[in-house]
Amino acid sequence: MGTIATDKEQFRNYNHDQVNPAVVEHYRKMRSRQTYDYVQSMKAKYLTYDTPMNLWDAMRKLNELVDVSDPDLDLPNVQHLIQSAEAIRADGREDWMQLVGLIHDLGKMMFVKGSDEDGTSQAEQWGMVGDVFVVGCKLPDTCVYPEFNALNPDMDHPVYGTELGAYSQGCGLDQVDLAWGHDEYLYQVLSHHKNNKIPEAGMVMIRYHSFYPWHTGGSYTQFTTAKDDQYKQWIIDFNQYDLYTKSQKVYELDEVIDYYAPIAEKYLGSDPIWF
Numbered sequence: 014m015g016t017i018a019t020d021k022e023q024f025r026n027y028n029h030d031q032v033n034p035a036v037v038e039h040y041r042k043m044r045s046r047q048t049y050d051y052v053q054s055m056k057a058k059y060l061t062y063d064t065p066m067n068l069w070d071a072m073r074k075l076n077e078l079v080d081v082s083d084p085d086l087d088l089p090n091v092q093h094l095i096q097s098a099e100a101i102r103a104d105g106r107e108d109w110m111q112l113v114g115l116i117h118d119l120g121k122m123m124f125v126k127g128s129d130e131d132g133t134s135q136a137e138q139w140g141m142v143g144d145v146f147v148v149g150c151k152l153p154d155t156c157v158y159p160e161f162n163a164l165n166p167d168m169d170h171p172v173y174g175t176e177l178g179a180y181s182q183g184c185g186l187d188q189v190d191l192a193w194g195h196d197e198y199l200y201q202v203l204s205h206h207k208n209n210k211i212p213e214a215g216m217v218m219i220r221y222h223s224f225y226p227w228h229t230g231g232s233y234t235q236f237t238t239a240k241d242d243q244y245k246q247w248i249i250d251f252n253q254y255d256l257y258t259k260s261q262k263v264y265e266l267d268e269v270i271d272y273y274a275p276i277a278e279k280y281l282g283s284d285p286i287w288f
């Protein structure tokens with residue numbers, strides 16, 4: 014694991030005294046506004062697959078976005094993507110996983126279609142980034158800043174405020190709705206991309222990498238199945254590269270395209286992706 018920083022305690026430090034107040038404010042808004050109904054309306058609004066974009070043009074868009082929820086990095090998001098991919102590559106992992114590292118946050122290009130009102134803009138990112146949780150059931154105290162859970166209007170709802178909420182025991186994570194954000198958006202966009210050949214493990218890494226209360230916090234066992242336990246192993250494997258590779262090292266996308274373009278073509282073809 015030569016490419017991975019050993020002092021893990023330096024990452025994901027959300028301590029109120031040490032973190033940028035914008036990170037705390039991001040989570041306060043996210044927790045209070047991401048309701049079950051909000052997520053349904055965002056799915057209807059953003060999963061329209063009407064904006065064709067070349068993969069590299071979409072990646073370049075991320076040069077305009079700095080993730081406000083990330084306490085570890087203040088570089089444009091495309092830098093984090095290249096850092097993740099390069100660490101996976103340096104460890105000699107599979108080519109598809111290198112590609113997943115490179116594109117796993119590409120769903121943040123949602124801000125191109127986004128608005129402050131939806132929390133999907135540069136100024137308001139609470140509908141786009143940050144750790145996600147299940148909507149439509151009780152919020153667990155494994156969420157970052159659990160003191161904000163009470164601000165979510167669904168917690169007073171007779172169904173959505175309960176342990177099972179809108180779902181049933183053992184239904185599987187595929188059946189629950191997560192807070193709206195870049196994971197689900199990219200997962201759905203790629204699932205609808207006709208040339209997508211990314212293996213299931215890669216698609217799972219894309220879909221659930223921000224789902225910390227589950228993959229790291231251990232919550233939501235009321236829903237999970239043996240299949241989800243496999244999902245978790247994939248996510249934990251991927252997470253080391255998503256989290257511990259963040260650094261101030263700056264890459265140029267154009268310098269790494271030559272290496273990644275043939276891998277992207279192998280798994281995504283050369284047609285535009287419909288966002």
Ligand code: FE
Pocket residue numbers: 117118195222223
């Ligand atoms: Fe992410």
Ligand code: FE
Pocket residue numbers: 093117118255
């Ligand atoms: Fe990431």
